[in-house]
Amino acid sequence: xxxxxxxxxxxxxxxxxxxxxxxxxxxxxxIEVMPxxxxxxxxxxxxxxxxxxxxxxxxxTVYLINKNFLLITYSFRAGVGLHAAKTLIxxxxxxxxxxxLHISSLxxxxxxxxxxxxxxxxxxxxxxxxxxxxxSLMGNSIATYKLAIKFHDERKSVNKPKPNYQHDLDTVxxxxxxxxxxxxxxxxxSQTLMIVDAKTKxxxxxxxxxxxxxxxxxxxxxCYVGGEWYEWNSKYLIQQSYK
Numbered sequence: 001x002x003x004x005x006x007x008x009x010x011x012x013x014x015x016x017x018x019x020x021x022x023x024x025x026x027x028x029x030x031i032e033v034m035p036x037x038x039x040x041x042x043x044x045x046x047x048x049x050x051x052x053x054x055x056x057x058x059x060x061t062v063y064l065i066n067k068n069f070l071l072i073t074y075s076f077r078a079g080v081g082l083h084a085a086k087t088l089i090x091x092x093x094x095x096x097x098x099x100x101l102h103i104s105s106l107x108x109x110x111x112x113x114x115x116x117x118x119x120x121x122x123x124x125x126x127x128x129x130x131x132x133x134x135x136s137l138m139g140n141s142i143a144t145y146k147l148a149i150k151f152h153d154e155r156k157s158v159n160k161p162k163p164n165y166q167h168d169l170d171t172v173x174x175x176x177x178x179x180x181x182x183x184x185x186x187x188x189x190s191q192t193l194m195i196v197d198a199k200t201k202x203x204x205x206x207x208x209x210x211x212x213x214x215x216x217x218x219x220x221x222x223c224y225v226g227g228e229w230y231e232w233n234s235k236y237l238i239q240q241s242y243k
Contacts, residue, residue, distance in 0.1 A: 022067040024093040024142055024180060031070055031090060031097065033062050042074065044090065046097035051241045053088075054198065060085060065137050068145075069100065083108040086240070087135065089147075091180050098180040101147065101173070102229035102240050103215060103222060107131040130154045133217065138172075145175035147182045151217050169218050176213060181224055183213035189223070195230075198239035208237070 016035035023029045032045040042053045053074065060073040070090045078084035089101040108130050132152045139145040151169040173182035190209045197204070208225065214232070215222040221232040231238040 017062065019062075019064055019070055021064065021070055021090075021092055023095070024068060024091055024177075027095075029092040029095060031092065033059075033070075033072065040077070044072070044097070046092055047095035049097055049243060051097065051099065051243055052199070053241045065089070066140075068142075069137070071135075073105065078107070087133070088241075089182070093180055098227075099229050099241065100175075100180055101182045101215075103133065103217065104131070104220060104231070105133040105135075131220070139175075142175070142177050145182075147173040147175070149173065149217065151220075153218060167218065171217065173215065179213060179224070181213060181229075182215070183224065184216045185214060186211050187214045187223075194236045196236060196238040198242040203236075206237075 016033065018030050018032045021029055021031055029047060034043040034045065036042055036056060036059065040054065040056050042056050042059065044051050044053075055076050057075040057077055060075055062070070062072050065071050068091055072088045072090070073085055074088070075083065075085045083106065084104065085106040087101065087103055087105040088099060091098050091100045130152065131154075134150040134152075136148040136150075137145070138148060149169075149171050151171070153165070153167040153169070155164050155166075157164055171184065173184055175182055188211050192205055192207050194203050195206045196202075213224040215229075223230050223232040223237060225237065229240060231240060
């Protein structure tokens with residue numbers, strides 16, 4: 001499960017609740033996390049904008065990390081034998097809400113393998129894959145904020161152990177005071193990519209050109225384009241939320 005080592009926690013998880021947050025410009029602002037609708041879509045509102053995230057199974061946690069950031073962890077539909085979750089960190093500046101971080105924080109698979117005769121206990125956990133991120137906020141001001149991420153990647157197979165692996169990655173993301181986001185580095189991109197729309201799931205080719213913030217978590221990469229974090233998968237940019 002995802003665990004967040006956090007500073008200054010003063011609100012618990014909730015469903016359909018409002019949180020008072022200190023905007024990065026110093027004013028007090030309200031973020032409303034609405035209950036999931038019948039279409040399994042989460043809506044989050046602020047004074048001047050709102051974001052929507054679809055395909056959600058349930059809201060795992062919602063709480064204030066400190067005065068400036070709200071953290072939301074949600075599980076999404078990933079298929080039989082799969083448990084997947086994402087973590088979203090929100091901030092506010094000038095009455096506008098920003099996705100300061102939006103990453104896959106848990107991907108856990110467990111399958112039974114009946115290809116060989118094995119004891120029932122071994123069959124129950126024949127193949128397991130785990131991708132797990134642990135977050136820790138550092139610093140106490142806009143100028144000093146950083147986000148440490150410990151990323152664990154593991155594959156365990158009873159019947160086919162040869163490709164088993166275990167990798168651990170420690171990385172620290174910088175806070176961009178202008179963009180209001182946590183990121184690893186900036187990358188120059190000049191490439192035609194397939195953009196996957198979060199609302200319609202439609203795909204469309206688009207020329208992406210410029211210098212963009214990215215988050216690099218081993219095999220998992222994210223790119224910040226047009227005020228949104230996208231999963232960056234080879235030739236695809238997969239939108240994670242929509243407005």
